[in-house]
Amino acid sequence: MSFCCGASMIGMVGTLSHQHVKVHHVPLLCCPVCQNVVVHPAIKEEFDLVVEYAKEDQVKEITLRESINPEMLIEWKEICVSFQEDDIDHVLREQIDHSLDLLSVAKLLSDSEWEEDLKNRLRVLSLRLRKLEENKESSR
CATH class of the missing domain: 3.10.20 (Ubiquitin-like (UB roll))
Structure with missing residues (x-):
């Protein structure tokens, strides 16, 4: 990995x-x-x-x-x-869950640099997921 x-x-x-x-x-x-x-x-x-x-x-x-x-x-x-195969929605949700789990570990370890990396990652992933959902809604 x-x-x-x-x-x-x-x-x-x-x-x-x-x-x-x-x-x-x-x-x-x-x-x-x-x-x-x-x-x-x-x-x-x-x-x-x-x-x-x-x-x-x-x-x-x-x-x-x-x-x-x-x-x-x-x-x-x-x-x-x-x-990633066809369902990017599923992959983004998986990545968000994984990042949240890692954020808990980073907090336990008091690793502020890793925490910031993960928070930034979560912002970007959430934005991409939101845009994907909006695109799905608008295409219906």
Whole structure:
């Protein structure tokens, strides 16, 4: 599990541009607060290798779909606190709950810096959830 902005990152599969090569179907870890995105550590070596081969072959787009089997995805989902598929609403609520739990721990440890990181994270997550709910309401 990777951490950013005081709490865990969300696992997802997406597209990432790296060294002028667009790579599709990449397991990623994304921070819902600062939007930091990194390749999942379990696939990082494979990702770097695929990008290097693509650059050598002057390929602009490639996919990792053939390199990733369903068992790998299941294992990665188990490692992540949250894994975004279609229901971002559920993921945001999960992240808010997790951040609230961590805020209690930060308070017990009297770690004011971590508390501030978590409070900021909660503000951003709450705002995103509110906007998502407003968008759902307006589209009905």
